[in-house]
Amino acid sequence: MVAWMGNIAKITLPTPFSVGDVNVYLIKGDALSLIDAGVNTQEAWEAFTYQLSQLGYIPDDIEQVILTHHHPDHVGLLEHLPEDIRIYGHQYCIPYLKQDKDFFTSHDQFYFQLFHEFGVHGDVETMLRKWKAPLKFSSKRPLTHIVNEGSQIEGFKEWRILETLGHAQSHLSFFREKDGTLIAGDHVLATISSNPLLEPPLVKGEQRSRPQLQYNASLRKLFDYQITMAFTGHGTEVKNIHSLIERRLKRQQDRAMQVKEMISEKALTTFEICQNLFPTVYQKELGLTLSETTAQLDFLLSLEVVEKVVKEDGVAYFFAK
Numbered sequence: 001m002v003a004w005m006g007n008i009a010k011i012t013l014p015t016p017f018s019v020g021d022v023n024v025y026l027i028k029g030d031a032l033s034l035i036d037a038g039v040n041t042q043e044a045w046e047a048f049t050y051q052l053s054q055l056g057y058i059p060d061d062i063e064q065v066i067l068t069h070h071h072p073d074h075v076g077l078l079e080h081l082p083e084d085i086r087i088y089g090h091q092y093c094i095p096y097l098k099q100d101k102d103f104f105t106s107h108d109q110f111y112f113q114l115f116h117e118f119g120v121h122g123d124v125e126t127m128l129r130k131w132k133a134p135l136k137f138s139s140k141r142p143l144t145h146i147v148n149e150g151s152q153i154e155g156f157k158e159w160r161i162l163e164t165l166g167h168a169q170s171h172l173s174f175f176r177e178k179d180g181t182l183i184a185g186d187h188v189l190a191t192i193s194s195n196p197l198l199e200p201p202l203v204k205g206e207q208r209s210r211p212q213l214q215y216n217a218s219l220r221k222l223f224d225y226q227i228t229m230a231f232t233g234h235g236t237e238v239k240n241i242h243s244l245i246e247r248r249l250k251r252q253q254d255r256a257m258q259v260k261e262m263i264s265e266k267a268l269t270t271f272e273i274c275q276n277l278f279p280t281v282y283q284k285e286l287g288l289t290l291s292e293t294t295a296q297l298d299f300l301l302s303l304e305v306v307e308k309v310v311k312e313d314g315v316a317y318f319f320a321k
Contacts, residue, residue, distance in 0.1 A: 002051045004028075008181070010231065011051045013038040015073045017134065018285075019192075019234055022073045024048070025183060026055060031063040031155025035174070035183050036233065039137045040076030048077060064088060066153060067143075068185025068233060069168035070096040072134045078141035088145045088153055090163075092170035092202060096135075097142050103202075110200035110208070118290065119269030119315045131287040147172070159183075162225075166215025167194040169202075180228030182241070187218060190235045193248055198291045212295030213302055216252070219245045256296040260305055260320045267309065267319035270294060 002009055007028040012021045016039070025035040038044045049059065060082050067089035068074060075097065078087060095103035108128060115124045147153060149163040149172075159174040164187040174183040186194050196211035223242060230238040238244055262268070262276060274282050274293040282289040297318055300306040310316045 002054045004055070006179075006181075008231065009055050011048060013044045013047050013077075014041070015039045015044070016041065016137065017073060019073070021234065023231070023233055023235075024074075025231055026052070026057070026062075027156075029155055029158070032057070032061055033153075033156055034062050034065045034081075036068055036074040036185070037065055037077040037081070037139070039073045040079055040139055041137060045077055045080055064153070064155065066147075066156065066174070067093060067170075068173065068183070068187075069093070069171040071168060071186070072136075072138035074185070074233065075139045075141075076137050078139040081141075086145060086154070087141065087143050088147050089143050090148060090170035090172055091146045092168070092199075093143055094146070095202070097139060099138075099140050106204040107200050109204075114198065114208075114290075116314055117270070117310070117316050118274075118294075119271040119317075120290075121271070127286050162221065164218040164221065165209075166196045166211050166218045168197060169199045169209060169211075171218075175225055175227070177226075180226050182222070182225070182227045182230040184230040184232050184238070184241075186233040188222070188230055188238060188241060188244065188248075189232050190238050190244075192235075193251070195288050195291055196295045197287070198294055210298045210302075211291070212252070212299050215295075216249060216299075219249060252296075252299070256299045256303075259293075259296040260300055263306065263318050264320040267317040269315055269317055270297060273297070273318070 002011060009026045011024050011026060013024060015022050022038055024038050027033045038048055062081060062085060064086035065078060070093040111128055147161055149161050151161050159176050162173045162175055164171045164173045167186045171185060171187055173185055173187050196215040201208060222245060227241050230241045232238060259273060262273060270293055274289050277293055278289040301308060306318050306320050308316055308318055
C-alpha cells in the first residue's frame with residue numbers, strides 16, 4: 001500500500017533493467033509535483049496509475065514533472081502524462097528527450113572514437129546498439145523549462161536545486177532545508193554505488209567529461225547540507241547519508257588502487273583492464289563496465305600515479321608510475 005510520508009509519497013515501478021524497480025515521488029505543495037517518470041512500458045504505466053489511485057489522484061491531477069536526470073528509467077512515462085503538464089530538467093536532458101538526430105549522430109561518433117582509443121575489438125556497431133538499446137524505453141516529450149542549481153520551480157520553492165553531476169551529465173538533486181530531506185535520484189543509493197557513466201558532450205568536439213571526478217565532487221558537496229533523510233531513485237531511503245558517502249569514497253579509492261596494481265608490471269588498454277575487472281559481464285554490460293573502468297583510470301590520472309600513452313594508431317595504454 002502506497003502511503004504518504006509527510007507530503008511525499010514513493011511510487012515504485014518495474015523496469016526491464018538489471019537495476020530493478022525505480023522510485024518516483026509525488027510531492028504535495030503549492031503544486032502537485034512528480035519527481036521522475038519511470039520507464040516507458042505498459043507494465044510501468046499500469047503500476048503507476050494504480051498506486052496513484054491509492055493516493056487519491058489520477059494522472060490529470062499532476063501539474064508538473066521534475067526530472068533528476070535523463071536516463072530512460074526516469075523519463076519514460078512522460079509520454080503518457082497530460083499535454084499541458086510542465087516538465088523541468090537540466091539542459092542536458094534536451095537532446096535525449098527530443099531524440100535529436102544531429103546529436104545522436106555525434107553521440108555515435110563520440111562512442112566509436114572512444115572504442116578506438118580504448119582498444120575495443122570486435123563488432124563495435126553491435127556493441128553500440130546494445131549500449132543504446134535502453135533508449136527505446138525513453139520518451140520523446142521535450143522539457144518545457146530548463147533548471148539548474150540556483151533556479152526556482154513554481155510550486156516547489158521550498159526545495160533547493162543542487163547540481164549533482166557524475167552518474168549523469170544532467171543530474172539534479174533537491175534539498176528541503178526545513179526538515180533536511182533530500183530527493184537524491186540516482187546520486188546516492190542505499191545498497192549499491194551509482195555508476196559514473198561516460199556520456200558525450202552537448203556540443204560536438206568538446207572534451208569529454210570525467211564523470212568519476214564529477215561524482216566524487218558531487219558526493220562531497222552533500223557534506224555541506226544537514227541531510228536527515230534521502231529518498232533515492234532505486235531501493236530504500238538513506239538516513240545516515242554522510243557516513244555512507246565516506247564509505248563510498250573510500251571504496252572507490254580502493255578499487256582504483258586495485259587497477260593501479262593491475263598495470264604495475266605491464267601497460268594495458270582500457271578494454272584490457274575492463275576485461276580483467278569484469279571477465280564475466282563486460283560483453284553483456286559494455287557501457288557500464290567501460291564507464292567504471294574509465295572512472296578508475298580518470299581518478300588515478302588525477303592523482304598522477306599512472307601515465308597514459310597514446311600510440312601512433314590512436315590506442316591509449318596505461319601504466320603505473
